Amino acid sequence: MEVIIFNKGKHSISKLRLNINSFVPLVFQNFRPMKRLLFLCVIFSFVIDALGGQVVTPGDSIHVNHYDIHLTYVDMNAQEFTAETTIQLTTLVDNLTAIPLELMELTVDSVYLDGEKVSDFSHVGQELVIPCPVSMVSGAEYTVKVWYHGQPFHENWGGFHWGGDYCFNLGVGFVSQPHNLGKAWFPCVDDFTDRATYDIKATVGEGYSAISGGTLISKTSDVSKNVTWHWHIEHPIPTYLASITIGLYELYSDSYQGLERDIPVEIWARPSEINNVEASFIHLHEVMDLFEEKFGPYPFEKIGYSGTAIGAMEHAGNIAYPHFAINGNLSYESLWVHELSHMWFGDMVTCHEAEEMWVNEGWGKYCENYYTEEIYDYETYIGQMNDINKEVLQYVHTVSGDGGYFALDGVPQDVTYGMTSYEKGSLIIHTFRNYLGDDVFFEAARHYLDEYSFDDASSEELRDAFAESSGVNLDGF
Ligand SMILES: [Zn+2]
Structure with missing residues (x-):
């Protein structure tokens, strides 16, 4: 990840990750204030009694194999969504009496465990705890389904952001501790080490695109002309690298002939920037030649960028990339190169x-x-x-x-x-x-x-x- 801001006073451009709060008005003036300052510095301790009083974290107790996330309705005006996420998991310890997950701020409507409704789940702070009718043994597989809704969390940089006709997630936050913010938009085991495959879907209004990493499986319209975009990510990634970007995008499409295969290039930009893409990314093929030669074949399904209000963030196959950096020249070239290199260093190996x-x-x-x-x-x-x-x-x-x-x-x-x-x-x-x-x-x-x-x-x-x-x-x- 990399934060770029304009230093207007000097008519120059500075890269800055530190002391970011002092520059917030320049960058975030179009965003609503943070919902809860309480979450600025969360010292997170996931304590449950599922192991006879032992302190455990979700990652100690379960491993998630697959997430199926569906934002079933995204309301751009209210800046909220309804969603359902299905989690296929494997238990890692014996005598587990509850499944611990993490989910910030959003309201949980209902929970099912292997098809049976669970009424006595608890969701306090970020901790979503789902009791099990019988004690679980290590290595058992379960399916949890969670329905939820609300306004998702974001801090100044990180979480789920809204602005005009666009919304998007940034998988980590500078200030939140731990930094991982998958839990800002789906229930999960939110650490750097638990890897899963994903299906990511979003139902959006006519004219909007909903983009994620991986491969586009389908786009289906309903009677209301809402369209559900469905992406599949085959390669296992941690939660902070999962993504969704929604907006009135246009697509710059290309193909890169890689060492082992032809790799799709998909760069989604606003109409006002779409004609700048080719010039700003003029060296993409040469940089890919270099990285594949030195570091090995490109590890993900596609080379993908989506224009976002702030960034940049190396979501696998769908890098959040600032609109202003798609400017038709090479002044931000090092930024997209930085994020591209993360596909090897950070995303494939974390x-x-x-x-x-x-x-x-x-x-x-x-x-x-x-x-x-x-x-x-x-x-x-x-x-x-x-x-x-x-x-x-x-x-x-x-x-x-x-x-x-x-x-x-x-x-x-x-x-x-x-x-x-x-x-x-x-x-x-x-x-x-x-x-x-x-x-x-x-x-x-x-x-x-x-x-x-x-x-x-x-x-x-x-x-x-x-x-x-x-x-x-x-x-x-
Ligand atoms: Zn980085």
Whole structure:
């Protein structure tokens, strides 16, 4: 993810992820205020008594295999929706007497467990607890269906946002802790490690498009001329990478001839920006050539971007990308490159926990600079890395940066999306590449991606995968 704002005072453009609240009026003036400040800083502790008083989180108790999410009616004016989500899950522990899920703010209307109505579920805060008639054993499979409605949560950046004829989710929030915000729009196990496949559907009014990752299965109209869009995501992803973008979009369609297959390119933009797409993404094929050569075949069904009021966010196969960045020139090129690189680093292989976000964002930041060596020249690339080096040395420990010196691993969650994870992370990868040499480095990167494909990886696992592939002792890393 990456936040871009305009610094109007200097007639220049700044990238900023920190101190974002001071810039909110510039970016969010069209959005309604946050519904509840209470949710600004949620210290989330999912405590249930399902295991004889043990403290457990949903991810400790169950694994979700598949989500079928349907926004059955989206009301753009009221900024609310009705929805149903069916969850196919497997229990992970014995003696489980309740199924724990997470869902923020929305009102649960009814719950079914394996087709039987459950009347005594509880939904307090974010915790949706569904009691079971019999104690569950580990490895058992169940189907839960939840009907719900309401105005979904969003913070300044993250959650489910509305604006005019458009609405969309952003799968993480800067301020919310934990950052994962799948639970802003569907009941789920909301962490970085639980991966599921998805069917995502939305029923919208005539003229609206509803876009997600994966493959479009169908578009069906009802008698009221409402249209249900149905997408299927075959590759398992964590909840924060699931997405929906709804609006009066037009489609820029293309095809990229990849290493293993022809990959659809679908870029959805507002009518006012649709003619800018081709020029802003003029280097897409070249960047894909580079990433596939260095990191392996593109891992998702399609290369997809949707224009959104704020962004950018690397939802798998449907990147939320700011409208203003589709401007017909290359001034934001590094932004779409950054998000594209996340399809490998972040989406196919995800950090194990927020405290090691550099596993996602260090690579994103590195790739948004690395590509310039190929598309432009080495001087551009090395100049940018030197600038980052100087920036980190000067600011990472200050209040303009992360307010302290942190190792890459174990970064506090109030600066998860700060300079340590992004800029310092990218410098470590830059150093890694120079230390190992190009041939060894990129082979090790492919080995790492292959080893943890559609899985999560910790800092130590990344290090060990590189050491294993390169034969170089990286204990000092
Ligand atoms: Zn990113």
